[in-house]
Amino acid sequence: MVPTNYYVILSAILFGLGVFAFIFKRNIITIFMSIELMLNAVNLAFVAFSQALGKVDGQVFVLFVIVVAAAEAAVGLGIIILIARNRQTLNVERVDLLKL
C-alpha cells in the first residue's frame, strides 16, 4: 500500500514542472503541452484521493477533465494552425501584434 501523501507530492511536483514549462517554453505547441501536463498532475491527485476516500467521484472528475482536455486540444491546435499560417512562426515572442 502506497501512502496517499506520496501520490499527492508527486502530483504537486508534476504540476510545478508543468507551470515552469508553461512559463519557460517559447514554442506555442510545447506551451500547450505543458497545460496538458498540469491537467495530468491534477488528475493524479483526484484519483489518489478517490482511492483514499473509497469513493468514485474523483475518477468521474478525471473522466470529465480528460473530455475537456480533448475538446481544448482540438480548438487549441486549430488556433495554433491559424497562427502558424498567418505569422509563419510558432515562437510566442514573435506573435506580439494584435493585428497583422
Next chain:
Amino acid sequence: MTSFLSSNAELVITVVKIALLLFIVLTVNAYLTWFERKVVAHMQSRWGPHRVGPHGLLQPLADGLKFLFKEDPTPAGADKFVYYLAPLLALALALTSIALIPFGPEPLPWKFYGKAIYLGIVSPDVNIGILALFAITAMGVYGVALAGWSSNSKYPLLGGLRSSAQMISYELALTMSVVGVLLMAGSFNLKQIIEAQAHHPERGIFGWNVWPQILGFFCFFVAAVAETNRVPFDLPEAESELVAGFHTEYASFKFAMFFIAEYTSMITVSCLCSILFFGGWLSPFPASWTFTHYLPSVILIPFGLWVILDGFRYETMFGRIILPGVGTAIAGLGAVFVLLPNVNEFIQAPFWLLSKIFVFLFVYVWMRGTLPRFRYDQLMAFGWKLLLPLSIVNVIVTSFVILARMTWGAK
C-alpha cells in the same frame, strides 16, 4: 533448482509462455507472408513463390536471412533517436497486444507446481481486457507517425501524416462499433464477452454477436482494416504515390520490424473479430452435436496424408523429406486427438478460435487481391460521414432494444 521452480512457478510459466508465443507469432508471421503471396498469386493466375523448397515453403526463411544481411543505412539528417525508436515501438506494441488475447477458457489439464497454465499470456479474466487492447492499439500510431517524421525525407513524412490522420479518424468508429457488443455482454472482459454469446448453447452459430450486431461488425472490420493500414486503406504506404510511405528510408531488419508489426496487428484484429462477433472459441454447431468434436481430426488426418503423398511428387530429396515429415506430424496430431478423448475435448476451444482467425486472415488477403486503394478524400469522407454515424446508430438501436427487453421482459 526445484525450490526455485516451485517458489517462482508463476514467473517461470509466464516467461516460458512469452518465449513460446514470440516464437509462434514470428513463425506464423513469416508463413503469413508466404500465404499472402501464394493466395494473391493464385487470384491473379500466377504461381507465387515456388522455387525455394516445395511450394516455396522455405521462402520466408530466405526472406528472413535477406533481412538480416542487408546493409542498414541511416538517412542523413535523420533524428537518430526517434529513427531507431519508431520500429521498436511499432513492433513492441503489436506484440504486446497479442499477449492479451485468451486462446481458450480452460487451463491446461496438468499443472506446473500447483499453478494453472492458461492458453495466452494473461489469464482470460482480465477485467478491462478489451479496453487494454484498445489502449495498446491506440499507441500503435506513434510507430508509423514517428518513422515518417524522423526519416527526414518527404515521402515518409507524407506517409506518416496520412497515417496519423487516418488512424485518429478510424479509431473513433472502431471504438464506437464495439460498444454494441459491450452493451450486450455487460462487460469489458473478453472471456465474459464470449460466454455471453453462449447463453443458448443449442443455437450454435445463431447465438453469436454477428447477427444482432451485423452493423457493428461491418463498422468494426472496416475500421480495423484501416487501423492496420492494409488494402484498401494502405494510403500510408501507397507504393504508387509515396514509394513505400513511412518506411521508405528503412532497410534491413528495421524494415522487417515494421513488416512483422503490421502482420501481427492483422492477427490481433482477426482475434478480436472472432472474439467479439464470432463467438471466440465457441463451436458454430449446437452443443448437442457431439460428433462435431471429431472435426479437427477429420480435417487434420486427410490433410496430413495429402501432404505426404504430395511430397513424393518431388524429385529432390529435400522436398521428399520435408513434406512427408510435415504430413506425418499433421496426421499424427489428428490421430492423437481421436485416440485421446480428453485431449480432444480440450483442443475444441483453441481449434475453433484458430480456424476463425485463419478465416479472417484469408479475408485480409482476399481484399488485398480484390480491392483498389481509396483516394485520400474518399477515405476521410468514408470514415467520418459513413462509418462513424453508422456505428453511433448501432449503439443507439442496441441500447434501445436492450432497454425494451429489460422493461417488458421479452426474453
Next chain:
Amino acid sequence: MTAPLVVFFVLAALAVIGAVSLILQKHPIHSALSLIVVMVALAGLYLLLGAEFVAAVQIIVYGGAIMVLFVFVIMLLNAGVEEHTNLSKMAGAPGLLLVVALAGFVAATIAKSAESVHAAPQTGELASTLGISNMIFKDFVYPFELTSFLILVAVLGATVLAQREKS
C-alpha cells in the same frame, strides 16, 4: 520496501524524468514524446491505485488521441527547434525558484489534508467500471450531457478555425 512501493517509485521517477525532459528538449517532437512517457507512467500509477478504467481511458484518449493530434500538428507545421531570446533565458532562473516554492507549498498543503483523509473510513474495494458508470449516468448525468455539448462546440470551432478562407 514492498512491491507496490517499488512500482510506485519507478513510475514516479519515470513521470518526473518525462516532465523534466519536456522542459529540456529543444524540439517539439521530443517534448511530445516526453509527455507521452509521463502519460503512460501516470496510467501505470492509476492501475496501481486500482482505477483500471481511468488508466485505460488515460492511454486511449490522452496517449492515443490528444498526443497523436499534437504530433500530427507538429509534423504538419514542420515545427523546428525552439529559439530563446536572452530575456526569456534569464527569466528561467527566478521562474525556477518560484516554481519550486509553488510546488512545495502545494505539496505541503495538500499533503496535510491527505493526512486527514486517512482518518476517513476506507469503504471496501474501490468501485469498478460499474460504479463509475452508475455515477456518471445517475449523479452526474447533466454535467455529462453538458460535456457532449462542449465537444460539439469544440468540433464546430475547430472546423471553422482550420478552414481556409475562400478568396
